[in-house]
Amino acid sequence: MIDIHFHCLPGIDDGPEDWAEAVALCRAAAAEGTGTIVATPHVLRGRWVNGDPETRDALVLKLNSMLGGTPAILSGCEYFLSSDAVELVERGKWGPLTTLNRGRYLLVEFPQGEMLPGTGDIFHELSVLGVTPVVAHPERNRLFAEDPGRLEDLLERGAIAQLTAGSLLGDFGVAPLDASAEFLRRGLVQLVASDAHSLDARPPRLAAARARVRADWGAAVELGIFESNPRALLESEPLPWTAAGSRAGRAARFPEGSMP
Secondary structure, X not given: OEEEEEOOOOOOOOOOOOHHHHHHXXXXXXXXXXXXXXXXXXXXEOOEOOOXXXXXXXXXXXXXXXXXXXXXXXXXXXXXOOOOHHHHHHOOOOOOOXXXXXOOEEEEEOOOOOXXXXXXXXXXXXXXXXXXXXXXXXXXXXXHHHOHHHXXXXXXXXXXXXXXXXXXXXXXXXXXXXXXXXXXXXXXXXXXXXXXXXXXXXXXXXXXXXXXXXXHHOHHHHHHHHHHHHHHHHOOOOOOOOHHHHHHHXXXXXXXXXXX
């Protein structure tokens, strides 16, 4: 499996505190079948500025060396969306931002329960610049959970959406669990990632989430979300499994009002 949202670089955000924890966290992911991890430390979020991509890359290089390539660690970040997003992208090669595997996809985090005014326009401009925003864990944002149409609007402006594995398993409570099911029913989900932070509080649970999606939504949805789309993302290609395909699949399995 490919995990495109993972906090594994030590000492720079709320992920592992040291190298021993970082290695143990990545090896736990490998043990459940994850072969590639994109390191996505928080960037420009409060005290976690992490604005120097070269410093982050040095940590990725060292972690790869310590792991011996299993799993492989790639560069990325989780960008806390701000009004100057377009300016940051236009500043040289993304400025302080690192797209996922340095391709066309940028992982974007929203404040809890908020959406920046003009987000739709920002996402449209990013798409024009060749950057596809990946909305991180929308099921844990109250606005998206209460009004899925807000998420659908962003997807229509070129974004894609990534659920958290733990949300599908009930780790964050009933509201994110219900929102995850609703987003899947509406065909608004293109990716699932662990958003792992630590073995104790936020372990990687991608395999369990994959099994849950397969059981509840079928093999086509599972393969699209966990295999085809993550692979295409790393190669900076358009995602082959789309929301339209998801809608067709769920309509056959779960008619309106009968979501799992």
